[in-house]
Amino acid sequence: MEHKKTTISSAPDTAPYYQEIGKEVEVFQHCWKNHLPFLLKGPTGTGKSRFLEYMAFTLQQPIITVACHEETSSTDLIGRFIIKGTETVWQDGPLTIAVKQGGILYLDEIAEARPDVIVAIHPLTDHRRELFIDKLGTMIKAHRDFMLVASFNPGYQRGFKELKPSTRQRFVSMSFDYPEKELEKMILMKETGIDSGVAKKLVNIANKIRNLTELGLTETVSTRLLVDAGKLIQSGLPKRLSVEVAVVEPLSDDPEIVEALRDLTQLLI
Ligand SMILES: Nc1ncnc2c1ncn2[C@@H]1O[C@H](COP(=O)(O)OP(=O)(O)OP(=O)(O)O)[C@@H](O)[C@H]1O
Ligand SMILES: [Mg+2]
Structure with a gap:
């Protein structure tokens, strides 16, 4: 069709x-x-x-x-x-x-x-x-x-x-671009119901990765990925796993980059 x-x-x-x-x-x-x-x-x-x-x-x-x-x-x-x-x-x-x-x-x-x-x-x-x-x-x-x-x-x-x-x-x-920190935090809380502490951590992770231009990612962390992570966390999936599957893995298929991002994000959530 x-x-x-x-x-x-x-x-x-x-x-x-x-x-x-x-x-x-x-x-x-x-x-x-x-x-x-x-x-x-x-x-x-x-x-x-x-x-x-x-x-x-x-x-x-x-x-x-x-x-x-x-x-x-x-x-x-x-x-x-x-x-x-x-x-x-x-x-x-x-x-x-x-x-x-x-x-x-x-x-x-x-x-x-x-x-x-x-x-x-x-x-x-x-x-x-x-x-x-x-x-x-x-x-x-x-x-x-x-x-x-x-x-x-x-x-x-x-x-x-x-x-x-x-x-x-x-x-x-x-x-359109990624919103500044306070606005993005608010979007996450409204869209997913997570509390401000978790929202702040997710926004922080996003901003760290967005600044890592040397990774050469074709697209970096979008608000959409953070919303997905927030939804998983809110529904009870452990935070680290949520960030790994909703933020890290969708960004790259290169095992080294994925590992580097995983290490970085695990420290921040
Ligand atoms: N300003 C915003 N207000 C409310 N929600 C937002 C905002 N920005 C992003 N989001 C959230 O991010 C998700 C993705 O946004 P959306 O689907 O509109 O992106 P897009 O720019 O159309 O992306 P694509 O280019 O891939 O089509 C939305 O479902 C929503 O949860
Ligand atoms: Mg769209």
Whole structure:
């Protein structure tokens, strides 16, 4: 099934927990009001998806998420003819659905998608706000409540695709990063229920590892990993084991690095 990487979720009933880090909520609201596309930049596990869920709740809009990968084409986004019995029928893709019905279309890891995806979204990202469906020969105007949001992880891995300046400059952009200590501690306590002493230790471990640039990790400890460790601890798994399996092991497959990180973290928890 070609759209298995697409999820459509209506606006959440209750506010998802999101700890604001800077001015992102205000900026996003103004983008929404002004029909400007928005790009979330930043490493994995820094709250980009959570932020978007929170904004969708605030604005009471559905989110259609497309997890882009190297095979993602404009056809996947716009739609295709499918065979149904003896007939061929047109089926709208997630982009077309969002353009028609309104809501937030989230292209997660946009740089991974094939170049024709970028071509297809260009007319939607400027004053035209229209989508050309080449297979039908039609042009549709975006719904008043259509908003395009994309995420991009710069410097993710060697060989990782870049975004072209002509694409980047079509988005209002904000960088997401690991929160400062007090905020990250609060996030851990709220998300997992652990006490402030344990939360402080986890944040301390994260900051120690984040500063070890000589390890050459492709990605370092994210808030997500700390949340996972916190959940395991809160459910009764011993602290050291929790940190080992939720923080150390996910960071590297190199036995020497894993051992070094294990030694370091065991002293700190
Ligand atoms: N500012 C925040 N407020 C609340 N929770 C947060 C925040 N930042 C991170 N988290 C926690 O970290 C987890 C991971 O965040 P999220 O899934 O939003 O990351 P992401 O930036 O979308 O990562 P990826 O690039 O891998 O998709 C969340 O499930 C949440 O528990
Ligand atoms: Mg995400």
